[in-house]
Amino acid sequence: MNGHPQLEARGVTVRFGGLTAVDDVSAAFAAGELAGIIGPNGAGKTTFFNALSGVQQPTSGELFAHGQRLTGAKPHQYAAHGIARTFQTPRVFGQLSVAANIDFGLQFAGLHRKSSWLLKDEDSILHLIGLSDQAGLPAAAITPSQQRLLEIGMALATRPKLLLLDEVAAGLTEAEVEAMAQLIRRLRDELDLTVIWIEHAVTTLLRHVERVLVLHQGRKIADGAPSEVIRNPEVVEAYLGDEMTEAA
Amino acid sequence: MSLGSWFELIASGLITGGIYALVGLGLNLQYGLMRILNIAHGEFLMVGAFLTWMAHETLGLHPLLMVPVSFALLMGVGMVVHRLTFRRLAATSPDLDVFEARGLMVAFGLMFLVQNFAQAVWGGDLRGYEFWTDPVRLGSAQFAGNKLLLLLLSLAFSVGLIVLLRLTLLGKGVRALMQSPTGAQLVGIDTQRLHPLMFGVGLGLSGVAGCLLSMAYTISPSMGEPYTVTALIVITLGGFGSMGGALAGGLALGVIEALGMHFTNPSLKSLLSYVVFIGVLLWKPNGLFNRR
Amino acid sequence: MSTLPATRWERLVYRVRTFLLDTEHLGRDLLVLVALAGWALALPHYGSEFVVSMALTCLMYIALATSWTLFCGTTRYLSLATAAFFGLGAYVSALFIDSWGWLAVIGAGAGIASLVAVLMGSAVLHLRGTYFAVLTFGMTELIRHAIAYWEKQVTGTVGRVLTVVPERDTVYLTMLGLAVLAVAVSIVVRRTRFGLGLMGIGADEQRAQTLGVNTRVAKIGGFALTAAFAGAVGAAMSVRWTYIDPATVFNPFIGFQTVLIALIGGVATLWGPLIAAIVFSLLAESLRLQAPQLYLMTLGLLLILSVLYLPGGLASLRWSTLRQWRDDTQAWWKELREPKSRKAANTVQGTRA
Numbered sequence: 012m013n014g015h016p017q018l019e020a021r022g023v024t025v026r027f028g029g030l031t032a033v034d035d036v037s038a039a040f041a042a043g044e045l046a047g048i049i050g051p052n053g054a055g056k057t058t059f060f061n062a063l064s065g066v067q068q069p070t071s072g073e074l075f076a077h078g079q080r081l082t083g084a085k086p087h088q089y090a091a092h093g094i095a096r097t098f099q100t101p102r103v104f105g106q107l108s109v110a111a112n113i114d115f116g117l118q119f120a121g122l123h124r125k126s127s128w129l130l131k132d133e134d135s136i137l138h139l140i141g142l143s144d145q146a147g148l149p150a151a152a153i154t155p156s157q158q159r160l161l162e163i164g165m166a167l168a169t170r171p172k173l174l175l176l177d178e179v180a181a182g183l184t185e186a187e188v189e190a191m192a193q194l195i196r197r198l199r200d201e202l203d204l205t206v207i208w209i210e211h212a213v214t215t216l217l218r219h220v221e222r223v224l225v226l227h228q229g230r231k232i233a234d235g236a237p238s239e240v241i242r243n244p245e246v247v248e249a250y251l252g253d254e255m256t257e258a259a
Numbered sequence: 260m261s262l263g264s265w266f267e268l269i270a271s272g273l274i275t276g277g278i279y280a281l282v283g284l285g286l287n288l289q290y291g292l293m294r295i296l297n298i299a300h301g302e303f304l305m306v307g308a309f310l311t312w313m314a315h316e317t318l319g320l321h322p323l324l325m326v327p328v329s330f331a332l333l334m335g336v337g338m339v340v341h342r343l344t345f346r347r348l349a350a351t352s353p354d355l356d357v358f359e360a361r362g363l364m365v366a367f368g369l370m371f372l373v374q375n376f377a378q379a380v381w382g383g384d385l386r387g388y389e390f391w392t393d394p395v396r397l398g399s400a401q402f403a404g405n406k407l408l409l410l411l412l413s414l415a416f417s418v419g420l421i422v423l424l425r426l427t428l429l430g431k432g433v434r435a436l437m438q439s440p441t442g443a444q445l446v447g448i449d450t451q452r453l454h455p456l457m458f459g460v461g462l463g464l465s466g467v468a469g470c471l472l473s474m475a476y477t478i479s480p481s482m483g484e485p486y487t488v489t490a491l492i493v494i495t496l497g498g499f500g501s502m503g504g505a506l507a508g509g510l511a512l513g514v515i516e517a518l519g520m521h522f523t524n525p526s527l528k529s530l531l532s533y534v535v536f537i538g539v540l541l542w543k544p545n546g547l548f549n550r551r
Numbered sequence: 552m553s554t555l556p557a558t559r560w561e562r563l564v565y566r567v568r569t570f571l572l573d574t575e576h577l578g579r580d581l582l583v584l585v586a587l588a589g590w591a592l593a594l595p596h597y598g599s600e601f602v603v604s605m606a607l608t609c610l611m612y613i614a615l616a617t618s619w620t621l622f623c624g625t626t627r628y629l630s631l632a633t634a635a636f637f638g639l640g641a642y643v644s645a646l647f648i649d650s651w652g653w654l655a656v657i658g659a660g661a662g663i664a665s666l667v668a669v670l671m672g673s674a675v676l677h678l679r680g681t682y683f684a685v686l687t688f689g690m691t692e693l694i695r696h697a698i699a700y701w702e703k704q705v706t707g708t709v710g711r712v713l714t715v716v717p718e719r720d721t722v723y724l725t726m727l728g729l730a731v732l733a734v735a736v737s738i739v740v741r742r743t744r745f746g747l748g749l750m751g752i753g754a755d756e757q758r759a760q761t762l763g764v765n766t767r768v769a770k771i772g773g774f775a776l777t778a779a780f781a782g783a784v785g786a787a788m789s790v791r792w793t794y795i796d797p798a799t800v801f802n803p804f805i806g807f808q809t810v811l812i813a814l815i816g817g818v819a820t821l822w823g824p825l826i827a828a829i830v831f832s833l834l835a836e837s838l839r840l841q842a843p844q845l846y847l848m849t850l851g852l853l854l855i856l857s858v859l860y861l862p863g864g865l866a867s868l869r870w871s872t873l874r875q876w877r878d879d880t881q882a883w884w885k886e887l888r889e890p891k892s893r894k895a896a897n898t899v900q901g902t903r904a
Contacts, residue, residue, distance in 0.1 A: 086760035102758045118744050120763025347859050359681045364858045371851025379844040533693040
């Protein structure tokens with residue numbers, strides 16, 4: 012660790028023609044942080060993730076990983092720098108088995124990356140996410156919530172230092188969401204990861220993260236501890252008050 | 260070069276351009292609306308041309324009569340083809356990219372089928388017939404009567420289609436479908452009926468283009484493919500889904516070709532059109548006139 | 552704690568040892584290949600002129616279809632540029648066969664074709680499916696017209712005559728070698744990381760990128776590989792026609808037939824295109840002289856039927872597929888006789904586009 016933040020975004024702006032999806036967002040994430048990103052629909056959260064993982068080139072702004080400039084790099088280079096992500100709807104390789112899906116990341120970005128023994132091969136990763144029993148099944152045959160776990164497993168297979176989770180709890184029951192949150196905490200603790208988590212289940216998220224960013228119409232309107240953020244008047248206005256007062 | 264010669268040159272470009280616009284519009288309707296890249300489009304143009312020729316030779320029918328007839332016939336063929344093939348593809352393809360790829364392959368198969376069927380039935384020789392070849396004078400320029408008629412009719416059909424799309428309820432439905440398929444369905448526009456109908460209209464236009472071509476040029480079973488390529492160039496230049504763009508693109512291409520052939524080598528024609536095609540696809544895949 | 556090789560040398564050794572990801576069925580596949588090759592090797596000795604000629608066409612399409620499937624089947628980037636690479640190889644052969652040796656000319660054909668593929672691919676491979684297909688077709692025609700134009704303006708002659716032509720058996724052996732090589736490379740590549748990467752690109756390109764696949768390099772590499780084979784085949788086959796011209800060797804039909812064979816055989820498989828290549832070459836040679844239009848019409852019809860009813864190609868044909876067809880036909884027949892059942896079912900059916 013050389014004193015630089017794990018991942019830093021400076022003034023990242025993403026414009027699509029006339030629409031500004033992400034508007035001058037700056038944030039630095041330190042190693043080991045468990046941060047959340049929330050915001051109403053259309054706030055630009057997923058687009059921001061796309062910029063953070065190289066899938067979308069920012070129109071302006073800079074991105075740094077460990078002090079190294081990554082702006083303009085391709086997604087596989089971001090992966091090589093230890094930045095892994097999941098997608099909102101699980102994008103698994105349906106024709107391959109669950110184990111083969113995990114193996115994919117191990118064969119590419121994960122191949123030359125040093126990491127903890129917990130991620131040493133498919134079996135250990137499957138064990139970590141709880142899908143050991145489904146190893147031989149084709150990925151298209153497992154349930155959607157299991158596919159969510161597989162998404163995370165595939166990201167872990169690249170042996171990342173930073174994990175971007177995009178709405179991994181969407182569509183799950185209360186109990187499942189809580190279990191997912193526990194898993195994410197465990198992963199952060201045991202694997203020494205930085206985790207950035209986008210979620211709509213605001214109440215659960217606020218209970219587990221140490222820091223939360225709020226995006227609204229592409230701009231960052233709040234950034235701090237959950238207890239402070241929910242009292243922020245701009246945030247309350249953006250969310251029309253309901254979910255915020257529930258959490259408070 | 261005298262003014263008259265300039266006029267003749269540009270007009271001859273517009274004449275070929277009018278045909279290009281017609282085929283381009285037809286292909287655009289199919290791709291813009293249904294994402295069917297009908298690479299067999301030119302073959303149906305050829306069929307229209309041969310039907311007109313055959314009607315003229317064997318039944319003595321006046322070619323002008325064949326204009327609406329070839330439209331109707333090819334439109335019917337189009338609706339049948341759509342129902343037999345693309346409809347099933349739409350139902351069984353898992354996503355849009357797969358549908359497009361499979362549609363392209365089916366169109367290839369159609370190209371083989373139709374071209375060789377024509378060759379088997381009518382033989383590979385060049386055919387033609389005489390019709391209104393007397394020159395018409397316009398100022399200091401001179402044109403063959405049949406070619407002027409070609410331009411007028413092709414423009415009439417092109418403009419007619421665009422007017423239909425803009426002003427009628429049917430046309431508005433089609434444009435709505437092009438912009439937002441789900442949205443259009445939600446307001447009750449019946450895609451099940453519109454798709455085969457529009458596919459048919461596209462092929463019908465192609466048939467009319469073929470009929471018109473037969474009046475002024477010689478025809479052969481292999482004449483279709485260059486027109487398919489030209490149609491592709493036209494819709495690329497004008498933007499996928501843009502009708503006005505296809506019309507403008509077609510006319511522009513005709514004029515560019517005429518000018519290019521006159522000032523450089525005529526044998527450069529094919530080479531130039533492919534260079535333009537690839538250039539536009541690489542540089543502006545959404546077309547030159549598209550604001551996206 | 553790390554369990555991964557640390558030094559560069561250790562990494563290299565690790566890579567070599569794990570080159571093959573999966574050796575399941577490797578032995579079986581290679582054995583089948585050797586058996587087929589052996590049989591093909593013996594053919595010229597006891598076959599008639601006609602049979603050998605037919606076998607030559609078979610081998611040509613086996614090489615073309617298998618190498619095409621290697622890249623285009625896995626990544627689902629459907630290339631129509633096969634004829635361009637074939638023609639380039641043929642021209643290299645025609646131009647240099649007098650001055651260079653036979654093998655040198657084959658190698659040069661492969662090399663030039665790969666080079667052009669790298670150039671073409673760098674410009675074009677970032678575009679998806681249909682654009683890519685149409686563009687490769689356009690570029691093939693562009694190359695054809697460019698060479699025709701160059702011949703007319705610069706050399707004044709159209710086409711080339713080949714004067715030094717190797718023996719029939721040499722050509723046959725070369726084609727056999729190329730076909731075997733194509734199949735062997737396919738057998739090996741699909742078991743390597745490169746092959747896995749290609750498959751990932753075909754399944755979900757963006758996902759593969761975020762998992763670490765350098766998709767640009769992989770695509771250009773795969774495209775160049777496919778081009779190398781087409782170029783080598785073109786160089787070898789050019790001696791069959793003693794006179795070549797742009798229309799013959801850049802004939803887009805060569806590309807179409809390759810694609811057709813691969814699609815009907817089954818793009819996701821190894822043996823599908825091979826079997827389809829044999830079947831179609833036999834069909835082509837027998838029908839070509841008597842009824843060429845019938846052959847081409849059949850080809851077109853088969854392609855349509857295959858895409859509509861058997862998108863995985865012949866290789867995906869199973870008993871369950873046949874049963875499904877039987878059930879579909881029965882349902883269709885029933886629907887024809889009782890159309891009122893259709894109206895109710897069609898209200899909110901999702902459609903394309």
